[in-house]
Amino acid sequence: MDVKIINPFLEAAVNVLKTMAGMEARPQKPYLKNDSIAKGDVSGIIGITGDAQGSMSLSFTESCIKAIVSNLFGTPVNELNEEVKDAVGELTNMICGDARRRLESNNILLQSGTPTVVAGKNHSITHVHKGPCIAVPFSTEAGDFVVEVAFNNS
Amino acid sequence: MDVKIINPFLEAAVNVLKTMAGMEARPQKPYLKNDSIAKGDVSGIIGITGDAQGSMSLSFTESCIKAIVSNLFGTPVNELNEEVKDAVGELTNMICGDARRRLESNNILLQSGTPTVVAGKNHSITHVHKGPCIAVPFSTEAGDFVVEVAFNNS
Numbered sequence: 666m667d668v669k670i671i672n673p674f675l676e677a678a679v680n681v682l683k684t685m686a687g688m689e690a691r692p693q694k695p696y697l698k699n700d701s702i703a704k705g706d707v708s709g710i711i712g713i714t715g716d717a718q719g720s721m722s723l724s725f726t727e728s729c730i731k732a733i734v735s736n737l738f739g740t741p742v743n744e745l746n747e748e749v750k751d752a753v754g755e756l757t758n759m760i761c762g763d764a765r766r767r768l769e770s771n772n773i774l775l776q777s778g779t780p781t782v783v784a785g786k787n788h789s790i791t792h793v794h795k796g797p798c799i800a801v802p803f804s805t806e807a808g809d810f811v812v813e814v815a816f817n818n819s
Numbered sequence: 820m821d822v823k824i825i826n827p828f829l830e831a832a833v834n835v836l837k838t839m840a841g842m843e844a845r846p847q848k849p850y851l852k853n854d855s856i857a858k859g860d861v862s863g864i865i866g867i868t869g870d871a872q873g874s875m876s877l878s879f880t881e882s883c884i885k886a887i888v889s890n891l892f893g894t895p896v897n898e899l900n901e902e903v904k905d906a907v908g909e910l911t912n913m914i915c916g917d918a919r920r921r922l923e924s925n926n927i928l929l930q931s932g933t934p935t936v937v938a939g940k941n942h943s944i945t946h947v948h949k950g951p952c953i954a955v956p957f958s959t960e961a962g963d964f965v966v967e968v969a970f971n972n973s
Contacts, residue, residue, distance in 0.1 A: 709947075712866015712874065712932020720866065720933050747945070754947025778866020778932055779874050779971060785942035791901070793863075793908025794933035817933060 669771060671695075671799050674721060674814050677763035678803065681756060686736040690803040690810070698792075698800040698813060705810060706730070707745060708783045708790055709757030715775040719816035720792050721764075723757055725808075732807030745784055754780040760812075823925060825849075825953050828875060828968050831917035832957065835910060840890035844957040844964070852946075852954040852967060859964060860884070861899060862937045862944055863911030869929040873970035874946050875918075877911055879962075886961030899938055908934040914966075 675692055682688040705724030713719045725733070727745065734752045735742045742749060757780040765775045783790070792798045792815035800813045829846055836842040859878030867873045879887070881899065888906045889896045896903060911934040919929045937944070946952045946969035954967045 708937075710864055710866075710935045710937075712864075712868075712935075714866075714868045714930040714932055718930075718933055720935050722935065750943075750945045751947055754945065758947070776868040776930070777872075778868050779872055779946065779948035779969060781864045781866075781874050781876065782945040782947055783862075783864075783937045783942055784945075785939045788937055788939035788942045789904075791904045791908065791936040791938075792933065793905055793912070793936055815933060 670717060670768065670773060670816060671814050673764040673767035674760065674812060675801055676767060677760045678723070678812050681759045681763055682733065682805070685756070685759065686733045688733055688736060688805050688807070690805050693802040693804060695799055695801040698798040706784070706786055707750070707753055708788070709753045709780050710783065710790070711757050711761050711780045712778040713761070713775050713816070714777070716773050717775060717816045719794055719814065721757070721761055722790055722792070722813045723753070723760065723810060724790065724813070725753070725810040729805055729808030729810050732805070750782040750784060753782045757782075824871060824922065824927060824970060825968050827918040827921035828914065828966060829955055830921060831914045832877070832966050835913045835917055836887065836959070839910070839913065840887045842887055842890060842959050842961070844959050847956040847958060849953055849955040852952040860938070860940055861904070861907055862942070863907045863934050864937065864944070865911050865915050865934045866932040867915070867929050867970070868931075870927050871929060871970045873948055873968065875911070875915055876944055876946070876967045877907070877914065877964060878944065878967070879907070879964040883959055883962030883964050886959070904936040904938060907936045911936075
């Protein structure tokens with residue numbers, strides 16, 4: 666999996682969180698994901714088609730997503746309710762859309778399905794595809810999240 | 820959301836489980852899904868693009884998926900390990916592919932991303948899209964599963 670298809674997703678995550686929630690997200694060391702334990706309590710998942718076929722997920726700790734959505738809504742959020750789940754879906758959409766626009770300028774054309782949000786302590790996520798899955802942890806002042814990008818080898 | 824785009828997913832679920840695992844799945848009464856509690860312990864999720872944009876999920880009870888994968892592998896499966904999660908991903912792929920072929924004969928052309936599998940007791944799934952989400956429960960001799968199909972209104 667070429668790094669040129671991964672980096673736009675990471676740049677998009679930083680950009681969307683800064684623009685929408687005023688949140689600075691600092692990327693940490695990427696790693697190849699071999700286990701399937703999502704490092705978070707809420708995950709947004711989106712399927713990707715077009716010049717590459719795959720999936721992207723964002724997994725947030727509870728403290729991190731509450732802080733992000735509080736900034737997004739402009740009012741404190743204290744529980745992981747349906748509004749927070751919808752917001753995770755919209756963030757997933759926005760980050761994927763931003764990444765797709767960045768890839769278009771490299772002539773890589775992708776489409777995406779609609780996002781699905783999973784909530785639950787200690788849930789695991791497995792991307793089932795033919796290729797490596799790259800995980801990039803991010804830290805913010807309010808906690809951590811992980812972006813995972815998985816594409817079939819083409 | 821037109822029923823003609825939903826039914827092929829249900830027919831595909833019945834067909835794939837019968838063909839691959841020798842399992843009879845009987846559809847129960849469909850309902851509009853308003854809450855986000857997946858009725859199962861393991862879910863396969865796949866994003867859909869093309870003439871309609873959406874997502875499909877399959878949520879299995881632990882007993883049901885163990886029985887299905889035992890039949891699929893031809894050997895008893897006693898825990899929800901990585902092989903079972905991969906099998907859920909492949910079933911998700913096969914059901915979505917079968918549905919897409921059925922829809923092609925109605926001139927509805929869909930593509931799909933790669934599947935993602937979520938495992939965890941009491942996890943919730945929310946399809947974030949602009950339109951209704953149809954849930955169809957199925958019963959089998961080994962337990963129940965639910966197929967959910969969500970598409971943006973076009």
